[in-house]
Amino acid sequence: ADAIDAALAQAEARARANGFALVSASGAALTVDRIARWARDLDTRGLRIVPASVALRGARDKRVSTAD
Known part of the structure; x- marks a missing residue:
């Protein structure tokens, strides 16, 4: 658990x-x-759980690799 x-x-x-x-x-x-x-109080901590596709949307400029 720790x-x-x-x-x-x-x-x-x-x-x-x-x-x-x-x-x-x-x-x-x-x-x-x-x-x-x-995850119970993520919203109060200013965070949310989303699918990877949502998290990566618009992150193309932040990638280390240029491979698609």
């Missing part, structure tokens, strides 16, 4: 610094539970 919480905190910090963070996780019960707890 490792999952730490990874979510890192993702949140990346999202604040970069405008978004892409995160993937397993479907394990503990992982789902920790994400659900973390």
Whole structure:
């Protein structure tokens, strides 16, 4: 649980610094539970969960690689 919480905190910090963070996780019960707890008050922290396609929309100029 502590490792999952730490990874979510890192993702949140990346999202604040970069405008978004892409995160993937397993479907394990503990992982789902920790994400659900973390996500409960995202709106009050100024964050939201969106599909990757939405997060990456308009991010073409921010890519490190020029490969499509």
